[in-house]
Amino acid sequence: MTPGKRYASSTDVARLAGVSQSAVSRSFTPGASVSAETRRKVMAAADALGFRPSIIPQIMLTNRSGLVAVIVGGLRNAFYGAVLERFATRLRDAGHQVLLVPVESDYSLDTVLEELRSYRVDAIVSGLAVLSQEVADALSAFRIPIVSCNTSVTSDWVASVDSDNRGAGRVAAEWLRRCGGTRFAYLAGPEESPASRDRLDGFRAGLAALGLGEPRVVIGDYSYDGGRAAAARLFAEAPADAIFCANDLVALGAMDAIRKRLGLRIPEDVMVIGYDDIPSAAWDSYDLTTFDQDPEGLVVQALDLVREMSENGPARGRVRVVEARFIPRGSTRNPTP
């Protein structure tokens, strides 16, 4: 290895060890046919040169890079951070590397896709960005396994993992009713979010099953500020006393608006339920009743789908549903038995 060079090659090691380059390669291949003596010499030379086999030629040979792209939007939400961390950890444990791709919106994906292709990524996990049907189809044409969370698009190479949004919506409706709720409302996420829509569908279905009418709905944007504004708009029109929110951030914003701006008490005057169980939901100031999306389960299922598609090819529209665990806390009253 010449002084300025950053990496020694297997040829450098072979020269120093006095063996062939093939012998070096074999020494680093588990189960290959090398004598103990040769391996010893090779390892000594490798240590001396700081050699470590490059994975790049392997990628060239196999077109499998070991890279899995994880596309995320909005890491400011601690829930996404938690999920991302789990994804990354598990992917690494499974021997993959994680290529992080932050996107603002899915139309910015187009340019990104080409790059991912040129890096020969093995799979794409569309963490939590909204994935449109067009983009899904474009992606699908590349024959790269894609697993998308909480979206409803379908395409050959796109599978998805969803939280049981509908089921949770129903549970929220029932719980709020049992706790004495009478005027129901839903503070939604962005209009195009399938997760938000599904939660609302479930909420509606739950209310209907109890013989109750439609909840009032205010469109928001999954953020604290959005939740605060949505609550203000809701109460400006008419009061509500049983509010289901598209996610925890919205719920926390709503709670603050209700308490600090409207001067109402939670849960005495108004009950609030969120979704995600982000850390702040458990904080003393909020003590928010919510649903644990089971990020662990989400991640496990997603990675299982990745594995499955990598091995068996396209799995058109396969969907795995992960149960959401209801977590009653102090933002709802005690249910009547």
Place this chain on the structure above:
Amino acid sequence: MTPGKRYASSTDVARLAGVSQSAVSRSFTPGASVSAETRRKVMAAADALGFRPSIIPQIMLTNRSGLVAVIVGGLRNAFYGAVLERFATRLRDAGHQVLLVPVESDYSLDTVLEELRSYRVDAIVSGLAVLSQEVADALSAFRIPIVSCNTSVTSDWVASVDSDNRGAGRVAAEWLRRCGGTRFAYLAGPEESPASRDRLDGFRAGLAALGLGEPRVVIGDYSYDGGRAAAARLFAEAPADAIFCANDLVALGAMDAIRKRLGLRIPEDVMVIGYDDIPSAAWDSYDLTTFDQDPEGLVVQALDLVREMSENGPARGRVRVVEARFIPRGSTRNPTP
């Protein structure tokens, strides 16, 4: 391209376009010498086959992968999420790919390093994990540029970017004093965190400059629960009325402990200052006085250091300090003029 193959090669394209493989390569190289006619034919064939040049052979040739590893620990803290997102976005804008490496602690880095080396990463940004001197030295031996945030290790290939922790500590001391604080305390992060220590140093220096004594210090762990517990321990011993916290999460935990468990008012009875300006700090329930660490500046400086080391080689112990902006809010009283 045979049906089952995922990727077309430039040779496939050349065959279809009726030109040489070199011509295909040139057509995709800006500024290369190709006739318009040839390029047209190549592009048509490339589109037909869904061809996109692989970057892998390039990496082999140059040993530059375009990959930058970002090592993070604790994405649950929304501040880290925000910083990570910025890093990733800017790195991508600069033409790099982001390899996300989550670590629990720095001893788990050893195995990770080898992998990073085999992927020929161009640089490592040790986002926010604690980096020990040993690990830094080991990394340095690989001649890979490393930029570390808020740590104090020094090694040939390790540079760092720090928030102005000391300066902020002094400002906190002065502000709390001007607002009528008399019994000062510091709720620290983990003992080995240089950032936490520096903030305390500054706080001490600020108090000393005002002719005040030592603050009481309680060791914690940078988390909400840790902050709550630390505040409880602090008050169990003796009350305080001017508390500076190692970060916002600690501050929020402390605030909840002070209000909900101790029944004291903020800021009337106790004033609290945090660090980071995470989103929750601005929420109505907290309205926390804090310091904006300027994540944007942090990221810009870090990337500038990466660039500099990539171009000019090792920059032993270079440190960039990023100003922290003080954000007075309602968790401190109004200062007397």
Place this chain on the structure above:
DNA sequence: TTGCAGCATGGGAGCGCTCTCTGTTGGATG
């Protein structure tokens, strides 16, 4: 017509591995 840029083009090497194939041992066997 000849000469010579100047551009366009194809051929070929080489990056660092893995895999296959061939060769070379040495020891057991007939």
Place this chain on the structure above:
DNA sequence: CATCCAACAGAGAGCGCTCCCATGCTGCAA
């Protein structure tokens, strides 16, 4: 002593690019 085989070592191809070089072709001045 000839034969065979297992165990191992080395040679070489090839992955898909980029770069260098030689060649051919055009157009323009001499």
